[in-house]
Amino acid sequence: MKKYKIGYRTFKTAVGATIAIALASYFNLQFAASAAILTILCIQPTKRKSVHAVYTRIVASLVGMAFVFLFFENLGYYPIVLGIMLLLFIPTLVSLNVIAGFISSVVIIMHLYAEANFTAELLLNELALMAIGFGTALAVNMYMGDFQKELDRSIDQLEEIYRSIFSEIVKYLRNGDTSWDGKEIIEAANLLNKAKSLAFKDVENHLTRKENEYYLYFDMREKQLEIIERVLPKITTLPVMVEQAELVADFMEDLAEHVHSGNTARTFRDKLEIVKEEFAKMPLPETHDKFVAMASLYQFIEEMDEYLIIKQSFRGIKKKGKKKAITDAT
Incomplete structure (x- = not known):
């Protein structure tokens, strides 16, 4: 059995997730728990990787919301439409070199799909979740140990x-x-x-x-x-x-x-x-x-x-x- 140890990254993940969900709940955002998920997905071992992770996830999420509007609002909120959208969405992320942000973007996409109604209010809610989730991850990742x-x-x-x-x-x-x-x-x-x-x-x-x-x-x-x-x-x-x-x-x-x-x-x-x-x-x-x-x-x-x-x-x-x-x- 390996020695039980709580490392830097584990500690920052726990702290970041707690802060993110607390902030999202404070502002009464829908899917507040997702802010913690977005934070967890951005916790990285170094500052440079953290900045790159946040960048890829922001771009991927914004592109994902654009795809949701184009596909679901025009073709309907159906599973087959989701599948067709992903067939085009994933290669787009690859071409933009932000495929690392795919999972984070799917979190946002599924919120919009579940609501089946692309409104300005829901859009602002998702943008706020992104700001809190990614912003919290960036903040906690700015503290690194001195080697x-x-x-x-x-x-x-x-x-x-x-x-x-x-x-x-x-x-x-x-x-x-x-x-x-x-x-x-x-x-x-x-x-x-x-x-x-x-x-x-x-x-x-x-x-x-x-x-x-x-x-x-x-x-x-x-x-x-x-x-x-x-x-x-x-x-x-x-x-x-x-x-x-x-x-x-x-x-x-x-x-x-x-x-x-x-x-x-x-x-x-x-x-x-x-x-x-x-x-x-x-x-x-x-x-x-x-x-x-x-x-x-x-x-x-x-x-x-x-x-x-x-x-x-x-x-x-x-x-x-x-x-x-x-x-x-x-």
């Missing part, structure tokens, strides 16, 4: 995982330790999926914002993770240990200690150039295995340069309560 603390926490967790991955690489290069099971790679991938989803939801909660710095950050880290996954088999299956392994280990240890705000990616790219220069000064390999090991290590540092380029191109964000921007992180 910034959770996003900051995801950043901290992800950077800790990256530090752990780099530390495991260092242990292998220095000691030949092959006990690592690579679980951090899976943890990083799962965390990135959740964090990007949350960051996208944060974008949807800002009506004028088209992109989210947190989303760009996690997207950047995801690209870096792809590089890490690609090079790990090369660096952890060296046929022999060569002198250059210690150089790479020193660099990775330094990088592991600075996966946070405080050191720029440019700084580490400069350090990587020094590693390359040291590589060039070392003697050529004497055996095939040493040649393969050196080639793998050199390919590894080239990939790590790409890892840093990806970070360097990120413009950065400012974490809540932090003085330094994440743009300084590696």
Whole structure:
């Protein structure tokens, strides 16, 4: 049995439905309970989706009332007329790209069909129900939770995982330790999926914002993770240990200690150039295995340069309560 939980959306649905039906009853509207239905149909997980939901339902309902007048007032209030009307009404909503408002429009249509008399008074009643139902949904949906603390926490967790991955690489290069099971790679991938989803939801909660710095950050880290996954088999299956392994280990240890705000990616790219220069000064390999090991290590540092380029191109964000921007992180 799943844990019983009342979420944001559930709470807003209950509050919105209560307010809508109370207002409709206060103004003595016919079908007052339908105001609650209209509100419930518009409750959405984000502000942007809420605005779009209200838009589609208003348009669909207005088009529906126009169809009712054209069909029922001219052909009569009969089931067959309702069926013919729906055959044309649904494709119309699809062409207008407001099919999401179909159910809400049917609520209005069935009110008019039940009364079998399209009067100005009934029309005003339905417009009032729409104003209360959709307006209430829009009002309660304007309050959304703040995801910034959770996003900051995801950043901290992800950077800790990256530090752990780099530390495991260092242990292998220095000691030949092959006990690592690579679980951090899976943890990083799962965390990135959740964090990007949350960051996208944060974008949807800002009506004028088209992109989210947190989303760009996690997207950047995801690209870096792809590089890490690609090079790990090369660096952890060296046929022999060569002198250059210690150089790479020193660099990775330094990088592991600075996966946070405080050191720029440019700084580490400069350090990587020094590693390359040291590589060039070392003697050529004497055996095939040493040649393969050196080639793998050199390919590894080239990939790590790409890892840093990806970070360097990120413009950065400012974490809540932090003085330094994440743009300084590696």
